[in-house]
Amino acid sequence: MEFEYDGRTRELRENLLDFMDTHIEPAEAVFHGQLDGLDNKWAWDSVPVLKELRDAARARGLWNLFLPGADGAGLTNLQYAPLAEISGRGLQLAPAVMNCSAPDTGNMEVLHMFGTAEQKERWLRPLMDGDIRSSFAMTEPNVASSDATNVGTSIVRDGDEYVINGSKWWITGAMNPNARIFIVMGKTDPTAPRHQQQSMLLVERDTPGFEILRGMHVMGYDDHEHGGHAELSFTDVRVPATNLIGGEGQGFAVAQARLGPGRIHHCMRSIGIAERAIELMCERAEGRVAFGKPLSDQGVIRDWIAESRVRIEQLRLLVLKTAWLMDTVGNKGAHTEIQAIKIATPTTVQWILDKAIQVHGAGGLSQDFPLAAMYASIRTLRFADGPDEVHKNALAKSEIRRQSASREARS
Structure with missing residues (x-):
């Protein structure tokens, strides 16, 4: 095992360390002040200083560092690891500035690995450009979600559509109005083998029957700095069958x-x-x-x-x-x-x-x-x-x- 930084990692690391010193840390108080001044405190990605910081990060090549391959920065896990450590010092701000914040990172990886060409064009591209946000909806209030096969949300095929009914909670980023797309996990076949019952669908925020019920607090914090966490409800929510990620039973x-x-x-x-x-x-x-x-x-x-x-x-x-x-x-x-x-x-x-x-x-x-x-x-x-x-x-x-x-x- 060789953990010495290679040339590209050293270059990016020096670049990021300087960016943290000259841009992120001086802007932390400004970010929180501007966020507190918004009419909608959940819309963290609309504060002016964030756009300025993102433009600066892009100009420095500090953008989408988490995503491997040609679509992202092309870094290995070992190359990205020390960069993620540095960004952690800036809590939610630094990862968001570099478009490397959860849950968007995981959702982009899902679309990158399993999305169709249409899904990538419609959702992955604007996520990678930082134009929209997203959420990942798996955890549920009515079952022990430590066992992911427990999910009770129902997904039923009806012609060229899927119909979703169920509840989710602790869905990170969901309170942000710019979270335009949700990856939702539910059961398409409760009779299938245990790990083949679940499927994932893409659900747009404004789909009829999809409701954001409330924000959740974490030990007294609402985490509005990165879109908070929400409880969701799905009542006869219909989405096109083309919104299926992967195949049925692959969730x-x-x-x-x-x-x-x-x-x-x-x-x-x-x-x-x-x-x-x-x-x-x-x-x-x-x-x-x-x-x-x-x-x-x-x-x-x-x-x-x-x-x-x-x-x-x-x-x-x-x-x-x-x-x-x-x-x-x-x-x-x-x-x-x-x-x-x-x-x-x-x-x-x-x-x-x-x-x-x-x-x-x-x-x-x-x-x-x-x-x-x-x-x-x-x-x-x-x-x-x-x-x-x-x-x-x-x-x-x-x-x-x-x-x-x-x-x-x-x-």
């Missing part, structure tokens, strides 16, 4: 293909969040005095800082190994490592954020620092793309099989 497979790259993107951005938290923790520790000496002289604070550095270095190596495996043996071959980083990343970064908040005292809980919002975001990640327990169970089953096979080979 679960499409979902798995979508989640693999998304998990590594989440993990690298989370490492960027952790790095920013360590910086804030050290700055606060050096600038605050308690019991006659700076916090940075307190043994327990130094222990937290040292532990944070060790844990983040370990985590980064695991994530880079996973990226390398995805590039060399494919997502299926890297399945164990993808599960491992999904388990390790949120818990590790959550621990670091907890210590950074503690060092900041009550300020760490306030809106004066980004730590509380970071904490809420990372805590959410322990559910997003599958809860910890599901990944641990699958990883353990795989490890037991591997150990059993190894014993049999030796006997």
